[in-house]
Amino acid sequence: MKSMDVVTFGESMVLFTPARMLPLAYENQYYRQMAGAESNVAIGVSRLGHSVGWFSKLGRDPFGEFIYKSIQGEGIDVSRCTYSEEAPTGLFFKEKRSSGDVRIYYYRRHSAASMLQPEDLDEDYILRAKYLHITGITPALSKSCRETVYAAIEIAGSNGVTIVFDPNLRLKLWHEDEARRVLSDIAQKSHIILPGMDEGMFLTGEHTREAIATKLTKGGKTVIMKLGKEGAFYQNEDENGVVPGFLVQEVVDPVGAGDGFSAGILSGLLRDEPLPKVVRRANAIGALVVGVNGDSEGLPKIEEVEQFMSRSSSTQDVSR
Amino acid sequence: MKSMDVVTFGESMVLFTPARMLPLAYENQYYRQMAGAESNVAIGVSRLGHSVGWFSKLGRDPFGEFIYKSIQGEGIDVSRCTYSEEAPTGLFFKEKRSSGDVRIYYYRRHSAASMLQPEDLDEDYILRAKYLHITGITPALSKSCRETVYAAIEIAGSNGVTIVFDPNLRLKLWHEDEARRVLSDIAQKSHIILPGMDEGMFLTGEHTREAIATKLTKGGKTVIMKLGKEGAFYQNEDENGVVPGFLVQEVVDPVGAGDGFSAGILSGLLRDEPLPKVVRRANAIGALVVGVNGDSEGLPKIEEVEQFMSRSSSTQDVSR
Amino acid sequence: MKSMDVVTFGESMVLFTPARMLPLAYENQYYRQMAGAESNVAIGVSRLGHSVGWFSKLGRDPFGEFIYKSIQGEGIDVSRCTYSEEAPTGLFFKEKRSSGDVRIYYYRRHSAASMLQPEDLDEDYILRAKYLHITGITPALSKSCRETVYAAIEIAGSNGVTIVFDPNLRLKLWHEDEARRVLSDIAQKSHIILPGMDEGMFLTGEHTREAIATKLTKGGKTVIMKLGKEGAFYQNEDENGVVPGFLVQEVVDPVGAGDGFSAGILSGLLRDEPLPKVVRRANAIGALVVGVNGDSEGLPKIEEVEQFMSRSSSTQDVSR
Amino acid sequence: MKSMDVVTFGESMVLFTPARMLPLAYENQYYRQMAGAESNVAIGVSRLGHSVGWFSKLGRDPFGEFIYKSIQGEGIDVSRCTYSEEAPTGLFFKEKRSSGDVRIYYYRRHSAASMLQPEDLDEDYILRAKYLHITGITPALSKSCRETVYAAIEIAGSNGVTIVFDPNLRLKLWHEDEARRVLSDIAQKSHIILPGMDEGMFLTGEHTREAIATKLTKGGKTVIMKLGKEGAFYQNEDENGVVPGFLVQEVVDPVGAGDGFSAGILSGLLRDEPLPKVVRRANAIGALVVGVNGDSEGLPKIEEVEQFMSRSSSTQDVSR
Amino acid sequence: MKSMDVVTFGESMVLFTPARMLPLAYENQYYRQMAGAESNVAIGVSRLGHSVGWFSKLGRDPFGEFIYKSIQGEGIDVSRCTYSEEAPTGLFFKEKRSSGDVRIYYYRRHSAASMLQPEDLDEDYILRAKYLHITGITPALSKSCRETVYAAIEIAGSNGVTIVFDPNLRLKLWHEDEARRVLSDIAQKSHIILPGMDEGMFLTGEHTREAIATKLTKGGKTVIMKLGKEGAFYQNEDENGVVPGFLVQEVVDPVGAGDGFSAGILSGLLRDEPLPKVVRRANAIGALVVGVNGDSEGLPKIEEVEQFMSRSSSTQDVSR
């Protein structure tokens, strides 16, 4: 059986945006797009030249079909998607009142993806991967989703698949205490952790990069922490440091930058590069993503990243 | 306290239709409308010049706000709407592949309206009504919805409010056996029943108008049965007969004709007209509604119905 | 008969905006909205929790129907609207060439609303109101409109209804001299006057807040003058002062802020609050309105205003 | 000075159509087009290879600019357009409820074109024309418009310019009696009259082709009467006959066929062809126009007409 | 190396359609879709459950990217696509004046796909296929395209890959004589030929099914000839017969039916079914495709075909 560079899983949803910048109560025309943190990462990794598998549980409806085709269209293996005969594909609406006042309305609870359960996992599929990518969104969706995450970690962890974990804290989806407990636990079982500074504080209770990293890296882990415009901080048993970010001319759409960053980290690790170089490319991808509308539309191909890095001086970090 | 001609309640949803006649998996632009059998009836009754109250349980979201304003905008009392803090306003997507191949995708299960419960009823409000209008959709939505229907019937029935019941059979929402049991039971507790021919057969097991009507009218009820193009058949203890329908030039959109028919019946009853005249106006409204796109957009004002009836010879019924 | 908190009247029109920011001569796609200073105020007052009646003279056409439903949809009493059998509902087009170059093209002269006449007034209706709200737009529309304004003032003034007057100077609609004469006269007959600084200068010929206010408040009136970012100045026989405005992060659309301010004043007066508190809330509403596209779409509910005020420090006024 | 084949004048308006087939009260998106009987004829004549001049009085607004450019873009001389500094360019909305239920809402009264007056006529310009084309719409617009029509007829008639008159009866615009009186009078002063069968009956009170024609041709005139699918009937002192119409596969949009017919007649007369041939081409153009959406979009070039006629057998007339 | 069921190649283009049914000269809004006979077949075969490879030469532009992703999204192997650094992805515009008057405007000459050349072929890839599918469009595109078709036939023919050929005659793209010569020659080198009746006549000069088939099947070939509503006729050395088509309720869009038919034939052959059964399913797919808008959007999954066939009586053929 063919090996695969990265396997990831989690809910991708259909996103509806109003045609105009108006309160949704007054708007009657909408555009459809696709959104999902894990599929963003999968798309990013695929564009950087690696083989990726992504799966979720989809509804048997046209929106499930749309998501399936959109992700497969990016060259990602979607063969392990399962289907719910009962629940529909999740969706959400984005209301933009002003550039700083964006509101989200979910039709996600009881979605097909929230029905994901350990039985949906193909053990052999995970074992074929070099990296298993997991986010903190999935365990927040439902009890069976959480069990699925743990089951995947169990499979990967006990068989030499490296687990990369992005906490992606969403306090709208679960209670703070439960979130802290579960995410800390998953971090503990992962090999590489990719928190933002805020998430690092949330998980550890510490307030400095070094203190956060020291707690999270316990047990031989690697932590790479996003610092916004400043860049990113990395630390493991052997080394630590800050890699400054790239200057961004115009932030068109900040969404998806963190996912692009994760894709960049995975790509660098797959290339066996030294950590500072890995992080620098991840910073570059974050900077590129914010210059384009859409969650995944701006994820660059490997040539575009290299070109951008050779052109830019990395004095400022934008990867968020 | 002011009396009210009609009170009705039930779920109104947001309806999204694709900009083009394409399978939804391939369409990325959508228009928003409003849909709901009970609010259609309420709008119809209001345009015919009567006072109406409608309520549902809405989500605290822009779509709940949209529905509330749309129905209030028709001059309907919406003051008894309640809100769910948890569940969103229901919505659905309509896929039109050809004029005969229309498919519906619901985001309705677990909606705010499905949380409707007997506690949401304002007993005094119902008692102020001359007619309580109920459909067979509401009891199919959830257990608490069914209990709410029964509670409303209880309030109305024991206090002299006339109960008008449209079975509106939706086999997608519940099992056939349960549907038959519950709808028959509600029919039994109602005063006026407005089934289609198919629904009449479903409820009684009989196959002729007279046989169906004889079963349904037991206990002094009135049955008015829609016969499609042929018109409608009415029967009670005192009289029965067929009122032929009106000729329709072009069926633009058949949805909503049954609701228009119900509105016409209620209006005629409120005017204390003889049954054949009541049914004739209901037929006319059904014929008018199918000539306009949208579920409620084509519901006529009283002047328009009268004008249409005086212009038309009623040789063919279109009320469906 | 039920009393009402506020009654207002005046022309609401249909507004068409181009789909793109292009000179209209080159644009072939348009969106429809609703616009009108008095209905904005009515919507604002209704959202703040009070009972309001609004009326105008509408055309017997789909745009009159659209306006009627839109305003009724906000919970406003529209029962006193009258109809012109001859003249159409007014409309206008907005051309936005750049953020600072916006041009308006009216189809308003000879509109139904310009046919409004004293006979359209329901005296009892006005007498049921605590406040009568009037703008300086209506007397500019036609001779019969002006007479209607005077007739309404006469009814209200001689029966203890407090008259609140917003000059809303529109020099495109009438000659400067006539405008000054009529608006001064109406101000003279009003109890509370809500001019902008420019309008205050126009009406009095004075150039300082105090001088303007001193002239306008003669005879026991209250003046509340909008000062743009600085906030607002209030003065009556007993007190005067400046209430600073709220800091606005991003001005999305300045239109409607003045109407929101008026709604805030009316709401505060209805709550019997001290003037500085009344003005502070009005400032807050103005600040909220400019953060949302549309004339009335951004008018807040009372909870939203209170929340905003408790969150914000009022160091800068934006109510214009 | 250069001579011109045809001169015509009359109001062209901006037409707004809803994006969907919905009652306008419920539609918020509109497309803009141009419409006008006289400009349709001018466009038709221009495409058939002749020189044409058209004029109207336009508003000083973007819609006047749009109309001016659209007509000039067809190669028509628009140099004699005048402008109103007060009144706007006329516009109207088309509501299509079903294919047989189309409703029109005008913003035309008091439009710039209705201000057209004899002083706007350039006598030399009219005298340069071989044919002056006039419709019965213009005299219905206002008193000054009617005077302008009479003044133009006076100029043309007394100087050897042939007057072609299309009654274009619009009973929405004026009273039946006045319409009959004025149109009969204009017909009397014209040389060639192009009524429909209904208009012929309206003007003469007669009920057969021959009787109508005999009355209208008095004084040496030519009458060419449109008979719908059957074709057209022509009569003058020397000859008369019916020219059958062309078979139409699919009537996409009937509007504009009569104007195309008029353009065809003018073109044939300019080519000095025998009447039956003139009428046959006019029939062909009518048949082509109804196969295309839009009032003037389907008007053919001369090559297209010739091709169509050589391909078709003229067994049925569609020019309406 | 993995074997593949079907390999096909040829130009897929971007298709732009106007938002309204208007002559393109007057339309300013367009929608984008994808179109291509060979990719239609590939999509059809993939939905029926087989493995397919498709390739073309694409431009290095967003439209090439769009086509690549769209086809990959259907689960088709696109790994053998090559790119032109010079020429753009082909595109075309569709003008629909009426249902019977559709006009096409190509931007296809000198497109990237027309640069396809024998060097772009991966010999091993073709040899892995069970069936090579070829259309008569590709050899019409350019000299190098024709050479590529011949080279692919050479590879497949001499190595046991079955060649299925759909003539797809396009007289707009090349001269009749050359088309007849080349297509006859390719038919001669193919194993299974899928002409329409017209194409059969064009290629053989014969006028009856049997005579056409007898000429085309020379040398042990199989011919399956589409007969429109009547169904299809098949013939080889061992058997022949007509398989009647399925009744179609409403032809929404006839384009793509022939490609669906080809996909059905390939699927049946891959399932080793007897010819009449193979043809019957192909007929069914053709009937399903015409009921949906778009070239490939209506191609059914295998379950949908089986369901449709078990529901329908095949009395009438619509596969075209």
Added chain:
Amino acid sequence: MKSMDVVTFGESMVLFTPARMLPLAYENQYYRQMAGAESNVAIGVSRLGHSVGWFSKLGRDPFGEFIYKSIQGEGIDVSRCTYSEEAPTGLFFKEKRSSGDVRIYYYRRHSAASMLQPEDLDEDYILRAKYLHITGITPALSKSCRETVYAAIEIAGSNGVTIVFDPNLRLKLWHEDEARRVLSDIAQKSHIILPGMDEGMFLTGEHTREAIATKLTKGGKTVIMKLGKEGAFYQNEDENGVVPGFLVQEVVDPVGAGDGFSAGILSGLLRDEPLPKVVRRANAIGALVVGVNGDSEGLPKIEEVEQFMSRSSSTQDVSR
């Protein structure tokens, strides 16, 4: 024969822009506009009150028709346009990822306009012009286009028509060396040269205004060099100087400013004004054009320029 103020020629194309600011690979809705440097200049000159002729070679397709009508609609003589029976009207797509990242995708190579050849020139037509305007785009399109430019220069130069040349360097269309050679040669044959500072450096190898101008003005020419915000520098045998630009409040769309500048120069020369005044008006037009979306939509009428100049103090140049 009538004389004409300016004659110009060159390719105008159809421009498609996406409905949203998205990478084109993800956008399926497009708007159509018109674009072309020479037609922009023609439109600009026409709006300033002069007679202009423009021509190109168009495709026999609806886009050619659209361009023809659009330019004729501006009052420009288009009678010398020729048609290609083979090649289509050129078009291009504009992708805007962010305000600073705009990408262009051409369908222009092998377009109808690229087939323009010396035989398409009407010698008498050029000789009737006072000014022949030429850009450096046309010679870059094809060999025959270059020959056409030279032939036009030959006609004009040897007969007293003043040649105005805007280098409009487009390095995407040809090689740098060839561009420098040909453009320098054309500049040498022209009378008035309108380069930007960059183009001046490219053509002369010099780096200061004076040095560039000294080289370019050799042989009695006039050079007017655009300096961006600073304004423009002019020089001829008699005089030289800088005319400062106008302050621009908001740059909405910078495209077309250079063409507006050229139109302004031509208009000033036609008015026989002194050079500083000529340049000042050209600066003003550039400043007006950048404040409006579209290439030609913002070109002002003469009254608008005069008004703008009298209102503005020219302290800063924006003409680019």
